[in-house]
Amino acid sequence: MKKMGKIAIWDSAIxxxxxxxxxxxxxxxxxxxxxTLGIDKANEHIPPNHCVWAKNILDQAxxxxxxxxxGLICTHGCDCSxxxxxxxxxxxxxxxxxxxxxxxxxxxxxxxxxxxxxxxLISQLEEHFQLNITSEKISEAIKKMNHIRELLxxxxxxxxxxxxxxxxxxxxxxxxxxxxxxxxxEMLELKLEELKAQKPQSNKTLKKILLTGSVIDDTxxxxxxxxxxxxxxxxxxxxxxxxxxxxxxxxxxPLKALAEYHINKPIYSTKFPSYKRFxxxxxxxxxxxxDGVINIAQKFCEPILYDHPYFNKKFKELKIPYLFVEIEYxxxxxxxxxxxxxxxxxxx
Amino acid sequence: MSAIKKTGKMLxxxxxxxxxxxxxxxxxxxxxxxxxxxxxATAGTPVEFLYTMDVQPMLPENSATISAALKKSxxxxxxxETEGFSYDLCSYFKTNVGAVxxxxxxSLGGTRKPTFMLSSDVICDTHVNWFQVQAERFNVPHFTIDxxxxxxxxxxxxREYFKKYIIEQLWELLDFITEVTGHEYNSEKGKEVxxxxxxMGKVWQEVFELRKNIPCPVSTRDTFGGLFxxxxxxxxxxxxxxxxxxxxxxxxRVDNGIGALEQEDFRLMFEGIPFWYNxxxxxxxxxxxxxxxxxxxxxxxxKYTNPNVNKEMVLNKPVETMxxxxxxxxxxxxxxxxxxxxxxxxxxxxxxxVILHDNLSCRPNACGxxxxxxxxxxxxxxxxxxxxxxxxxxxxxxxxxxxxxxESFIEILRERKKK
Numbered sequence: 001m002k003k004m005g006k007i008a009i010w011d012s013a014i015x016x017x018x019x020x021x022x023x024x025x026x027x028x029x030x031x032x033x034x035x036t037l038g039i040d041k042a043n044e045h046i047p048p049n050h051c052v053w054a055k056n057i058l059d060q061a062x063x064x065x066x067x068x069x070x071g072l073i074c075t076h077g078c079d080c081s082x083x084x085x086x087x088x089x090x091x092x093x094x095x096x097x098x099x100x101x102x103x104x105x106x107x108x109x110x111x112x113x114x115x116x117x118x119x120x121l122i123s124q125l126e127e128h129f130q131l132n133i134t135s136e137k138i139s140e141a142i143k144k145m146n147h148i149r150e151l152l153x154x155x156x157x158x159x160x161x162x163x164x165x166x167x168x169x170x171x172x173x174x175x176x177x178x179x180x181x182x183x184x185x186e187m188l189e190l191k192l193e194e195l196k197a198q199k200p201q202s203n204k205t206l207k208k209i210l211l212t213g214s215v216i217d218d219t220x221x222x223x224x225x226x227x228x229x230x231x232x233x234x235x236x237x238x239x240x241x242x243x244x245x246x247x248x249x250x251x252x253x254p255l256k257a258l259a260e261y262h263i264n265k266p267i268y269s270t271k272f273p274s275y276k277r278f279x280x281x282x283x284x285x286x287x288x289x290x291d292g293v294i295n296i297a298q299k300f301c302e303p304i305l306y307d308h309p310y311f312n313k314k315f316k317e318l319k320i321p322y323l324f325v326e327i328e329y330x331x332x333x334x335x336x337x338x339x340x341x342x343x344x345x346x347x348x
Numbered sequence: 349m350s351a352i353k354k355t356g357k358m359l360x361x362x363x364x365x366x367x368x369x370x371x372x373x374x375x376x377x378x379x380x381x382x383x384x385x386x387x388x389a390t391a392g393t394p395v396e397f398l399y400t401m402d403v404q405p406m407l408p409e410n411s412a413t414i415s416a417a418l419k420k421s422x423x424x425x426x427x428x429e430t431e432g433f434s435y436d437l438c439s440y441f442k443t444n445v446g447a448v449x450x451x452x453x454x455s456l457g458g459t460r461k462p463t464f465m466l467s468s469d470v471i472c473d474t475h476v477n478w479f480q481v482q483a484e485r486f487n488v489p490h491f492t493i494d495x496x497x498x499x500x501x502x503x504x505x506x507r508e509y510f511k512k513y514i515i516e517q518l519w520e521l522l523d524f525i526t527e528v529t530g531h532e533y534n535s536e537k538g539k540e541v542x543x544x545x546x547x548m549g550k551v552w553q554e555v556f557e558l559r560k561n562i563p564c565p566v567s568t569r570d571t572f573g574g575l576f577x578x579x580x581x582x583x584x585x586x587x588x589x590x591x592x593x594x595x596x597x598x599x600x601r602v603d604n605g606i607g608a609l610e611q612e613d614f615r616l617m618f619e620g621i622p623f624w625y626n627x628x629x630x631x632x633x634x635x636x637x638x639x640x641x642x643x644x645x646x647x648x649x650x651k652y653t654n655p656n657v658n659k660e661m662v663l664n665k666p667v668e669t670m671x672x673x674x675x676x677x678x679x680x681x682x683x684x685x686x687x688x689x690x691x692x693x694x695x696x697x698x699x700x701x702v703i704l705h706d707n708l709s710c711r712p713n714a715c716g717x718x719x720x721x722x723x724x725x726x727x728x729x730x731x732x733x734x735x736x737x738x739x740x741x742x743x744x745x746x747x748x749x750x751x752x753x754x755e756s757f758i759e760i761l762r763e764r765k766k767k
Contacts, residue, residue, distance in 0.1 A: 047706050047714050047736070049436060079473045082497035083715035086683035089500050090719065097501065101510070104469055104476065104494035109520065113496070113513040120506055272476055272492055275484060300436055302711070306477035309432035310484065326434070 012077030014238035022141035071096030149244035166232025213296035269303035292321035361593035379404035415457030416624035439740035541583035563607020613637035620705030648678030
């Protein structure tokens with residue numbers, strides 16, 4: 001069987017319609033950072049005070065992409081996405097690169113624009129790879145992705161039941177975002193069966209937290225929190241609930257349905273009005289009966305830095321314990337934060 | 349090179365800028381007295397529409413530069429940081445937060461509660477986040493214009509639907525203003541405002557054209573100093589008069605072979621926003637007989653830089669033309685266009701070297717600067733230097749280090765001239 005090419009996704013807000021890539025018979029492969037890497041080549045392109053996560057991914061690309069990767073879609077998240085995309089274009093050796101302008105706003109006008117931009121993506125994929133991406137194939141992909149979303153929602157619930165660790169769930173979601181979706185379905189179905197047979201943890205001292213913030217793609221960080229006695233019972237992250245919170249409407253015209261899905265899902269800090277993210281957090285905090293909220297900003301992650309004082313104020317009003325931490329993108333720095341997390345654990 | 353006579357360096361007309369700024373502040377005071385609607389606007393938004401709809405604009409960025417010039421920005425920034433805003437966030441934003449918290453007077457960079465706020469992500473996400481923060485604190489409505497980002501491989505086909513999206517939002521903006529203020533868009537007044545805006549931009553461009561002359565008649569003292577109305581008063585008549593005076597004076601200098609410097613040895617380009625708290629820093633260049641003859645940041649705000657946009661379009665299709673202008677705004681050029689335009693400018697303005705300001709507060713502008721430098725040097729042998737500092741936060745400027753860098757750079761230019 002012919003090996004399918006991968007289309008890499010560089011996206012800080014998880015608004016890339018994977019269904020279009022699937023409809024092109026390709027594998028959507030989301031790029032993640034690697035906090036064990038020392039940044040080398042990317043420093044020749046990006047100033048020191050720019051997003052460490054984006055820089056890390058660029059560095060990996062400059063050192064050579066996986067040979068299966070035949071193209072890249074960069075989806076607008078924050079300022080660094082469009083400015084750094086030009087550097088990718090110039091310095092990263094890939095035959096196909098597309099910048100998707102996922103809109104900033106959440107209204108009908110933005111929706112129409114998003115549809116236009118997705119149509120353009122389809123045209124460019126078709127022109128470049130000489131293929132035909134039909135509505136039928138997109139609809140088929142929507143169904144597959146919806147199935148994945150449903151399974152992830154169901155599995156996510158086992159975090160609430162204290163059966164599944166936050167770190168295990170994080171690994172699952174990460175894998176789904178990089179692997180062949182048929183294999184992902186098999187993996188999730190197996191995992192669900194396995195979870196159904198498991199009993200909850202009896203550790204009553206665990207502190208249940210809602211995790212929010214920047215892209216957190218290092219599972220080791222979640223394990224670090226767990227080692228301190230926290231349990232990520234719920235999150236509003238892109239390697240988390242933002243990936244599967246809603247389903248795409250299967251009865252709607254497929255591109256419209258995809259645009260609606262992304263525009264209507266819980267907002268991320270890179271979009272407007274990002275303060276609405278607090279509403280999602282507030283609802284999750286209530287629904288999951290959490291002990292506290294931890295908001296993590298990757299170093300120089302502006303969208304999170306702008307939102308933090310507002311979130312701080314609002315959580316104070318609600319008397320929900322809230323901790324904001326800015327982290328370096330390397331594992332050595334985690335341990336230095338131990339005291340802050342332990343102190344937070346004490347107060348909750 | 350013709351003999352260069354000594355001049356007072358700064359144009360006399362530029363001194364009149366204070367009058368224009370005063371006029372702007374008086375108009376704001378008057379608006380509050382008359383209970384007229386006011387709006388905060390970020391750079392890059394269509395301030396012309398505000399004037400057309402009888403809404404008094406206020407631009408907090410320009411107010412922030414006033415705070416910096418008066419050595420107040422650091423206090424305001426530190427106050428914002430006590431509110432939880434990171435050391436790494438934009439210094440204009442934090443200056444504004446601090447100034448508002450301190451209830452600073454307009455003359456110190458304060459800005460009063462507006463009727464509504466107008467932002468756009470055309471330049472940066474910060475603009476949108478900034479006004480979100482302040483709109484929530486003041487409890488006023490906030491409209492933002494989402495401008496799709498043009499990257500190096502954006503096609504003309506894409507530009508068409510990008511433009512359509514902006515046009516739709518501009519119509520929504522007009523409806524929003526009517527809804528908030530009760531004021532309708534008057535197309536006759538719109539034409540008058542657009543005509544003034546166009547004329548102002550063009551006069552400023554003519555001043556830049558004069559700077560192609562050797563010696564250059566106009567220095568950064570005039571351009572950075574004269575920038576204020578380009579942001580705040582686009583659409584009004586009075587600043588046109590000021591810019592015309594600047595032009596006439598500069599032309600006279602050109603006709604008489606007079607430069608802004610007594611001796612002009614090096615012609616430089618300065619990319620980025622200057623250090624508003626230390627504008628006198630640029631005087632240091634004079635010790636090496638170096639002059640800045642072109643600033644892309646300043647030129648960008650002449651707005652009418654797109655050769656496909658003419659006055660007729662500006663007057664008769666204001667919304668559509670504004671969308672076109674926003675999409676082709678100089679300050680946010682993609683890397684490929686940026687490289688191309690820099691090379692052309694270096695040639696046209698006879699520039700010896702380029703200084704690029706890696707502004708710690710303006711990541712969108714700083715991103716790509718290293719590649720820009722590399723390509724200017726490798727592909728066109730244009731000497732280029734990156735300096736790191738901040739536009740409004742004096743804590744982030746190491747003056748000695750920057751000066752040493754520039755001194756070494758000038759030495760390189762000197763050696764090249766000998767060859």
